[in-house]
Amino acid sequence: MTMPTHLDPFTHAQWYALGRDEDFPDGRKTQTRLLSQDLTVLRRGRTIEVTLPQGQPRPTQHRYGHVWTTFSDTPRALYDIPEFEEVERRLITAGAVHVRCSGLRAVENFLDMAHFPFVHTGILGVEEHAEVEKYDVSMDVERDEIWATNCMFFQPVAAATAKAGGTTKYKYRLPHPYSVILYKTCPPRPGEWDLIGLFIQPTEEDVCIVHSFVLVFDQDNTDTELLHFQQNIFLQDRIILENQIPRRLPLDMRLEIPTRADASSIAFRRWLKANGVTWSTVRAGDME
């Protein structure tokens, strides 16, 4: 199998979500893309086959409501999300949204609290409370993942279950270059966390498909209400993501000036660099 020119070993070694079972009609082939390569997905009942153009099969697994595959014969293990085992939680998947940007930019936007008052005005933030308090960023060396903890932000309507404004607590987990999970305070169950996450399918270096999920204790809202809340937020983000220049992510700190509020983004870019990621990032000549 030939690898695209800029595909680095770390990006190549990951498992990627291609969609939910129901996204692939039973018994009919679906064409998709991953890392600038064509793939065919065929579902027969609960069995999924993913093949390359010449028919060579790729391994698959069903996890977190999605179908995953990898191009690697020695893949980096797909991370655990223990909360998926908790039976009282509801899983709502929001489907696939195509975005013309690097999947890495989509991850970074999801990590970012400072945009809430401006992009999600009146929902996740208000301009009068735009301050981002200091939060902690740490590396889980054993699992090679990043955590941002003790994040706090004032929100008028933090979630579909929120009745009034207040300070919401967040944690963010980055276990994979194209996955990001947000843990936020759960209004009906103080002490528990609701999860919202993205599983991104990088189709090209500057185009991606964002698969997302909500895993919550909410009993009041219908699936449709939770889905609408997520889709509304995500479509507001897409206006930003499709208008960042360049479309690929710059890893050189001099190309985009960070502040303290960007501590998680700084850690993410450093982590990508340390893992030798070049796919979907800025290269010499891009910024001319």
Place this chain on the structure above:
Amino acid sequence: MIQNESTMRSVIENNDLALWRGADGVARAWENRCPHRGMRLSYGIVRKNRLTCLYHGWTFNGEGRCDKIPAHPNLDPPTTIGAKVYKCVEVGGLLWVAHTENSSEPPVINGSWIPCRSLHFTKKIALSNLIARMDADPLNAHAQYLNPPDGAKMLLAVQPMGKRGTMLHLTLHAEATREDHLRASRWLIAHRLTTEIIA
């Protein structure tokens, strides 16, 4: 056409530009990229004479310096943080933009000129072909004065947009009548028909 306290996006060759006008009526042309996370500043909001980026609210004064970062309200942003500013002058009913390192003088155009028509061509347009049989005087590398036999003096400017084609901007001297404007506008449209459809 940029109203006061508004922005628009434009492109010259491969340069993405944010054009905006403050409440002071002054037009600015900046690189269309917030220095923080690369967001197009043409999506920003103008309040009085400052431009605020849509993404994180970084706010820039009329000279391009960032003077507010809402995530850190008590921080005085370092003076080094700013948008990349281009030279921008408004004469002859048009905005003229150049890189700051471009040493050529902005055009000097006498009198008052009224915008007539701006038209997009999908191809690269050479001004010399367009005006081959007309009485013309060059203003600079990107603009010509045209003296039609049957109407008011016109100014035709070319905005090359690389793979996005070309914008042609036509303005008429303030003395032009309504008929002059209609005739000039039809002339430009006829040219587009010739170059894009018939050719």
